[in-house]
Amino acid sequence: MKNIIEVRNLKKTYKTHERKSGILNAIKSVFARKHRYDAALKGINFSIEPGEIVGFIGPNGAGKSTTIKILAGLLYPSDGEVQVLDFIPWKERVKYVQNIGVVFGQKIQLWWDLPPLDTFELHRDLYKIPKEKFEKRLKFMIKIMGVSKIINKPVRDLSLGERMKCQTIAALLHKPKLVFLDEPTIGLDAVAKERYREFILSTNTRFGTTFLITTHDMQDIEKLCKRIIIINDGRIVYDGPLKEIKEKYMTTKILDIKFDGRPVGFKHKGCEILKRGKYGLKVVVDLSKSKINEVIDYLIKEYEVVDINIQDTPIEEIIQRIYKEKK
Amino acid sequence: MINKYLASIRMGFKDMIVYRFHLYMSLITAPLSLLIYYYLWKSIYSYAGQAIINGFTFNALITYYAINTIIGWFVYSEVDAWFEQNIINGELIADLLIPVNLFSHYFLVHRGYSIFGLMVETIPFLFIAKLVFNIPIPGFWILMAFILALFFAVVLEFMISYIVGLTAFWLKRITGIRKARRTIVLFLAGGMLPLSFFPQWFQDISFFLPFKYIRDAVVNIWLGNYEIIGMLQIYLLQILWIGVLGYIIYLMWKRASKRFSGAGT
Numbered sequence: 198m199k200n201i202i203e204v205r206n207l208k209k210t211y212k213t214h215e216r217k218s219g220i221l222n223a224i225k226s227v228f229a230r231k232h233r234y235d236a237a238l239k240g241i242n243f244s245i246e247p248g249e250i251v252g253f254i255g256p257n258g259a260g261k262s263t264t265i266k267i268l269a270g271l272l273y274p275s276d277g278e279v280q281v282l283d284f285i286p287w288k289e290r291v292k293y294v295q296n297i298g299v300v301f302g303q304k305i306q307l308w309w310d311l312p313p314l315d316t317f318e319l320h321r322d323l324y325k326i327p328k329e330k331f332e333k334r335l336k337f338m339i340k341i342m343g344v345s346k347i348i349n350k351p352v353r354d355l356s357l358g359e360r361m362k363c364q365t366i367a368a369l370l371h372k373p374k375l376v377f378l379d380e381p382t383i384g385l386d387a388v389a390k391e392r393y394r395e396f397i398l399s400t401n402t403r404f405g406t407t408f409l410i411t412t413h414d415m416q417d418i419e420k421l422c423k424r425i426i427i428i429n430d431g432r433i434v435y436d437g438p439l440k441e442i443k444e445k446y447m448t449t450k451i452l453d454i455k456f457d458g459r460p461v462g463f464k465h466k467g468c469e470i471l472k473r474g475k476y477g478l479k480v481v482v483d484l485s486k487s488k489i490n491e492v493i494d495y496l497i498k499e500y501e502v503v504d505i506n507i508q509d510t511p512i513e514e515i516i517q518r519i520y521k522e523k524k
Numbered sequence: 525m526i527n528k529y530l531a532s533i534r535m536g537f538k539d540m541i542v543y544r545f546h547l548y549m550s551l552i553t554a555p556l557s558l559l560i561y562y563y564l565w566k567s568i569y570s571y572a573g574q575a576i577i578n579g580f581t582f583n584a585l586i587t588y589y590a591i592n593t594i595i596g597w598f599v600y601s602e603v604d605a606w607f608e609q610n611i612i613n614g615e616l617i618a619d620l621l622i623p624v625n626l627f628s629h630y631f632l633v634h635r636g637y638s639i640f641g642l643m644v645e646t647i648p649f650l651f652i653a654k655l656v657f658n659i660p661i662p663g664f665w666i667l668m669a670f671i672l673a674l675f676f677a678v679v680l681e682f683m684i685s686y687i688v689g690l691t692a693f694w695l696k697r698i699t700g701i702r703k704a705r706r707t708i709v710l711f712l713a714g715g716m717l718p719l720s721f722f723p724q725w726f727q728d729i730s731f732f733l734p735f736k737y738i739r740d741a742v743v744n745i746w747l748g749n750y751e752i753i754g755m756l757q758i759y760l761l762q763i764l765w766i767g768v769l770g771y772i773i774y775l776m777w778k779r780a781s782k783r784f785s786g787a788g789t
């Protein structure tokens with residue numbers, strides 16, 4: 198199938214002004230500005246097919262938002278080629294953005310002093326959405342996001358999570374073929390996150406909408422994406438099925454256990470103690486040697502357990518391991 | 525098609541409703557400052573012992589200030605402040621993601637402000653000015669001629685503040701420039717004193733600059749100081765300057781959008 202996104206050797210270098218702290222340096226910088234070049238993207242390649250949900254992950258400052266901004270036509274790249282939906286994003290902006298939806302979790306994309314409904318109606322007219330379609334779709338989205346009570350409240354009075362839900366509605370009202378989500382679940386509570394993911398999945402299956410999602414929440418990735426692209430320091434270090442990464446690297450889980458009393462003599466196959474507290478233990482479980490429920494069974498049988506918390510290996514750790522292997 | 529433009533105007537209108545109290549305040553302050561001008565110039569006229577100073581009768585001068593106030597409300601633009609803010613915090617992104625030309629969107633939102641201002645400021649103020657200060661209201665055709673010139677004036681002031689706003693792509697913080705722009709344009713446009721009060725050389729230069737066509741010339745149409753030829757000349761110069769400033773905006777935008785870095789996250 199023809200690709201919906203095609204990225205070739207994409208590079209982006211930011212030019213910033215160097216300024217050291219202190220008054221004297223501030224005055225100096227007025228007269229002689231020192232430029233500084235930061236390479237945020239160092240030549241990345243990937244392509245995405247229509248209908249995919251791709252997770253775009255990596256540590257802070259890796260270049261995720263930069264990539265999305267370029268793909269959304271907001272930034273000019275320093276080098277390389279990009280083709281999205283037969284457009285070169287940063288050319289013909291007005292025509293291009295008609296076809297995409299973008300949510301920046303960290304940015305305010307709604308009219309600050311007005312209720313979200315006003316922004317929705319603005320989008321209805323700007324994207325030329327027929328009235329009946331608009332009403333129907335809005336009703337559906339309001340219901341699934343659970344925001345019926347807040348769409349008449351000024352945006353400045355909304356909580357972060359409420360704003361995020363409304364921002365997503367605004368970005369998807371016109372049924373774009375392609376959607377970029379940059380940390381969309383930031384600020385959402387657990388229930389809202391679950392609903393949000395369901396919404397994305399149903400949009401994807403019902404309309405074949407393509408999604409490119411960045412997030413620091415591994416749950417988002419696990420629930421939504423079959424494929425992930427991992428970026429680190431402006432370079433892509435992995436592009437492929439999530440399953441592969443999981444089988445290869447997510448072979449451990451971390452158990453955080455609290456006991457009623459001192460845990461004496463804890464020992465189990467495949468377990469390694471990370472941290473020992475007075476009434477608690479932090480344990481890494483190697484899943485290839487021991488199943489997680491075996492460990493829990495053992496714990497409950499042998500000890501008075503108050504609480505168990507199971508965590509995945511943090512994505513940052515996985516990236517580091519991939520990175521090391523590449524070298 | 526037309527809906528698309530009305531949508532931007534509607535947003536400006538609604539946005540202003542939020543700030544309506546601010547506008548109500550100007551309904552108190554505007555007549556008050558007119559009152560101050562009234563007494564100030566009354567004493568100047570009686571001191572000078574002349575009925576006409578620099579071509580202005582006392583009543584014409586008060587009218588000049590009153591109409592200037594109204595023009596000020598119409599041409600009011602904060603687009604330069606929007607650029608400064610949106611570039612620094614990166615929220616310009618939101619406006620670049622909607623399928624609308626940025627200039628026309630911002631312009632139309634401002635027209636939403638104008639329409640709201642027309643209702644809560646201009647019309648009540650004209651009423652007061654007519655009753656209290658005996659401001660003359662011109663006949664139909666002069667009024668139409670005034671409105672046309674006012675429209676071009678609105679575009680001109682908007683373009684100037686748009687250009688100032690675009691400099692934020694290079695300079696980031698432009699609070700100083702913005703404030704200076706406001707005062708300088710107000711002064712050169714004849715917003716503080718009619719241009720005929722200035723030396724001849726100053727008036728000669730003003731003729732070739734865009735500022736006069738934002739206020740002085742427009743008020744003088746209201747006052748009936750121009751024949752048809754004079755009005756056509758004003759329109760011509762207004763349109764000419766709109767073309768020049770529009771071209772500058774076009775060139776600046778081409779470079780500015782390449783510089784935009786979408787700061788933050």
Ligand SMILES: Nc1ncnc2c1ncn2[C@@H]1O[C@H](COP(=O)(O)OP(=O)(O)OP(=O)(O)O)[C@@H](O)[C@H]1O
Pocket residue numbers: 211212213235236237255256257258259260261262263264785786787788789
């Ligand atoms: N406007 C800018 N000017 C200068 N440097 C920038 C700018 N935006 C980003 N950078 C730099 O580019 C690099 C990549 O930033 P980017 O925002 O793409 O990271 P990210 O992967 O989205 O990180 P995060 O997970 O923290 O959101 C960082 O080192 C950052 O400091």
Ligand SMILES: [Mg+2]
Pocket residue numbers: 261262263379789
């Ligand atoms: Mg980011």
